[in-house]
Amino acid sequence: MDVRIDGVPTAFFFLASLLFLAGMCPALPEHSHPRPTSAAAGSGPGQINSNSILVALLDSHYTELAELVEKALLLQTLEETVGRHNITIFAPKNEALERDLDPEFKRFLLEPRNLRSLQTLLMFHIVPSRIDSANWPESTQSAAEHHEALSLSNHRLRLVKRESGEREVDRARVIHADAVTRPDGVIHGIEQLLIPQSVQDDFNRRRSLRSITAVKPEGAPEVDPRTHRLKKPAPPAEAGSPPALPIYDAMAPGPSLAPAPAPGPGGPHHHFDGEAQVKDFIHTLLHYGGYNEMADILVNLTSLASEMGRLVSEGYVLTVLAPNDEAMAKLTTDQLSEPGAPEQIMYYHLIPEYQTEESMYNAVRRFGKVRYDTLRLPHKMVAQEADGSVKFGQGEGSAYLFDPDIYTDGRISVQGIDGVLFPPEETTEVKVEKKTPTKVVAKLRRGKLLELTCQMLSAFGQHSRVTSCR
Numbered sequence: 001m002d003v004r005i006d007g008v009p010t011a012f013f014f015l016a017s018l019l020f021l022a023g024m025c026p027a028l029p030e031h032s033h034p035r036p037t038s039a040a041a042g043s044g045p046g047q048i049n050s051n052s053i054l055v056a057l058l059d060s061h062y063t064e065l066a067e068l069v070e071k072a073l074l075l076q077t078l079e080e081t082v083g084r085h086n087i088t089i090f091a092p093k094n095e096a097l098e099r100d101l102d103p104e105f106k107r108f109l110l111e112p113r114n115l116r117s118l119q120t121l122l123m124f125h126i127v128p129s130r131i132d133s134a135n136w137p138e139s140t141q142s143a144a145e146h147h148e149a150l151s152l153s154n155h156r157l158r159l160v161k162r163e164s165g166e167r168e169v170d171r172a173r174v175i176h177a178d179a180v181t182r183p184d185g186v187i188h189g190i191e192q193l194l195i196p197q198s199v200q201d202d203f204n205r206r207r208s209l210r211s212i213t214a215v216k217p218e219g220a221p222e223v224d225p226r227t228h229r230l231k232k233p234a235p236p237a238e239a240g241s242p243p244a245l246p247i248y249d250a251m252a253p254g255p256s257l258a259p260a261p262a263p264g265p266g267g268p269h270h271h272f273d274g275e276a277q278v279k280d281f282i283h284t285l286l287h288y289g290g291y292n293e294m295a296d297i298l299v300n301l302t303s304l305a306s307e308m309g310r311l312v313s314e315g316y317v318l319t320v321l322a323p324n325d326e327a328m329a330k331l332t333t334d335q336l337s338e339p340g341a342p343e344q345i346m347y348y349h350l351i352p353e354y355q356t357e358e359s360m361y362n363a364v365r366r367f368g369k370v371r372y373d374t375l376r377l378p379h380k381m382v383a384q385e386a387d388g389s390v391k392f393g394q395g396e397g398s399a400y401l402f403d404p405d406i407y408t409d410g411r412i413s414v415q416g417i418d419g420v421l422f423p424p425e426e427t428t429e430v431k432v433e434k435k436t437p438t439k440v441v442a443k444l445r446r447g448k449l450l451e452l453t454c455q456m457l458s459a460f461g462q463h464s465r466v467t468s469c470r
Helices: 010-027 053-059 063-071 075-084 094-098 103-110 112-123 197-207 274-288 292-301 304-313 333-337 341-347 357-367 448-459
Strands: 087-092 148-150 156-161 167-169 172-182 185-190 221-223 230-233 318-323 369-373 380-386 389-392 399-408 412-417
Touching: 053 063, 053 075, 053 087, 053 172, 053 185, 063 075, 063 087, 063 094, 063 112, 075 087, 087 094, 087 172, 103 112, 103 197, 112 197, 167 185, 274 292, 274 304, 274 399, 274 412, 292 304, 292 318, 292 341, 304 318, 318 399, 333 341, 357 369, 357 380, 357 389, 357 399
Parallel strands: 087 185, 318 412
Antiparallel strands: 148 156, 156 167, 167 172, 172 185, 221 230, 369 380, 380 389, 389 399, 399 412
16 A cells, blocks of 8 residues: 555655756765865875875985085975975085085075075975976977976976986986986986076175175274374275274273274174174084183173173274183182183283284294283383294293184184283383493591500690691
């Protein structure tokens, strides 16, 4: 017996429902089958799996490039790029980064302040599209400009394929095409590093002699040697001239009498950043080891670090004779407890010249003894050759040049010595006034017998007749 719903048979109602569902199914979204991403990895563009081209790069034999990518902090950026695109990496061989690269340029890339240049250089090797050897553009040298690829650094890479089948990318020969292939990218091995013009220009600007030469400002005033006061403006001086004022006048308390700071690299307005240079050499002392006491006196016990930074900013140069920790440990409490004693000790170790170990050794070899001015007036530092090295001071209070050229940047030179130096004792000369002696006529001394005779004659009134009794 058929069951009816409001006069409609159940079988008819069931059939109609099936037809309605069949018509609605093509319009439903396919939630059960997610679309695969080009990263072939996770649920988001920032996640990669073990089959990614980035993992392959870090595990490949292109270790130098992989190390630079990690130092440049580019892994997160590349993960996001791989999540959106297939990529092509042109990887220089390890020898191109170890032996063939200019050491000065490599040092430039690894400096923290040049991180942006390093990132630009590495992204210049990566194209956000897949370029296999099979679909490498056919071209000749004359038509090479028509085949370019935009890199992640927004520079264009020139791709060339010779008639002989040899491939080139921006003047670098491809030595191993399709070295590593993954679903989300490919790595080609090239014989040398690709350097974009912007990074090369930045490196040249920092290396330019014009940017590292101290240039005294035009119109620097002259100093009257009698009064040590500024007089009429001096004519423009040549580049590299020393400041107009002696360093001792620049050290005087109160407002500085020096003209404008000497222009130089770093700092605002392209002036010498003396504070940064002093901080750099103090950090070098700490990292070098064995000179912690010297650094502590400069920074904590005195204000010499700030004073040295101001002098260097004004264009002066300094040579620091730094006693090591073993020598500083021999100082007694009495030597450091007097007011101003630490400053006076350190002033005697500061020479207002730029000297290196080579220049000082050549000087003492040629002239025997050399006297250097110090910031502790009026004492001078005596240097002479001894045992194939430079010896400072005289007698038991001397010290040898122990660690040469700990820090040299063209403005500050730090030379390690094995003793604390003190100026020779000031001897006070007692001036004896020479008096002109007065001529005194000495009286003749008479004997006892003659004196008795004169007394007897005097009693009789006859002493005047004897010449000796007068």
